[in-house]
Amino acid sequence: MIAPTIPELVARAADHPFLGEHLAMGTGAHAKEAVARRRGVELLSAYEPIYDISVHSGAQSLTADLAMASRFGDELGYQAVTLREQNGLLAPCDAFSDTLDDPDLVAVDRMVRALHAINFLGGQQHGLLFLRVHERLLKSVKYDHGRHFSNVLVSFGLNPGRIVIELPAAAVAHRTFLGYLTKSYQRYGFKVAGNLPNAGQILSVSDTPRPDFVKMDAASALRDSMVKPLVSYAARLRIPLIFNRVTDAAQFEQLQQYDVRFVQGPVFAAQDKVV
Template sequence: MNRTTARPFTVMDEFELIKAATDYSLEQDKNGRISGNFYHCKLTSAFQVILDSRENKIIGHAAYIRSESHGEVSLWPWQVFALASKDEQLIDLDRLCRAIHALNYFKKNPDTRTGQLFLSVHPRLLSSIQNEHGRTFKDFLDLTGISTSRIVIEIPPALNHDWKLLQKLIINYRSYGYQVAINFSGTHGHELPGADDLHPDILIVQAHELLHYQKDDPSADSYARDARPLLHVRKIETQAQLTAAKQAGAHYLQGNFLGTAV
């Protein structure tokens, strides 16, 4: 009787999987770090630690794309995405970046096996795709053995003005098992329209804006008092900002003062 067994998943399978999802070639350096190519840009990942303020431990990392040439930064992320003038190019680029981040984070470093990966999404991508946001990335994660519950999708503040789209995105991503973070920055009057109905998992506030929110809108602190959403203070650059974040009851802390992206 013939017996079939599942074929082990290998790094080469991961390479082929990304190639199938995009039209760009991949490389792997001697340290196992994976990079992809978009036009003349060599793209790879940098990760910045996110700390749990209550337990004072790392709970995950935020991912950032890096464009390199001969080991040096050649383009900033916004410049890389500016190269994708067409929606089809932007979709391919975004998928390439997320795949590279996931492989570098979950497959390369054993210390990240229990951490959460925070990934931002380009605002133009979110408005150009009509339905099933996050489905293609879930298919990729399923094949690589990564649970969507380990991924936090960050919705950019540019979407805060469109409450209906924001609500749709949160429902869409959560239906596939992702956690969802929205930005308090960029809101009018320091309030998210319909925030009581959005129910994100995480609310992101920039450290330099936190004191203004506390002074001008006391309700900003109320988010930290609730079990949900969790308050994530980002771009902490000074001791004063760290102190303010802790006083506000922030659950998650991130910034160069705590650790640069590497």
């Protein structure tokens, strides 16, 4: 089934008691996308690709031409990034920087996640959409994590199964809490990714229920010579491992030596275009 278009989803959001106050179609250069407006600030969506580099055998060196990085793989999905316009330029921003209390943070988080889902799914983009969840939100919502967002998506005619809820490292560091969150989000139809605070923390995801993905900072794993052990252990667990924040060609080529499959990061920015 084809998802509703962005204008259709924004129209549906207008009937929502909270989202209707903040979501609208953009203007000018952003007339074809949804925007969120809060406290005089306009927020927009961008998406950083997560590549499956195993799909092309005999990959070439990136050093010669960084602009051709995308030829090395197909997209598993995209990481949502929140933007705001500053001095005529779009730049990533922290939508939570001026939130003062937990109810406000919950509201902003729900607004931003709905914004990204509408632009991504309504824009008929392929693959999975990875959405970060703020650490304080996880503590502010006492139970049934994922229920509200799942209900919103279903009411809009969208599939929660296309969404990956990305848990922060602080949540992954606590095995019991990680298990509870993973089970709760998966119960409401989402997939779950966990950011590892360090390589050894992959042991926390060995219990059931398990996240659908784990993420590790590429620079940290390379510095500590932990790429090979991480790849091996993740393969035993059958959990896809994503190395993120890959910043340059040297890191990318080192990762390739260890049969890494999924990567994302600034190294691909020269070729990648905001979708």
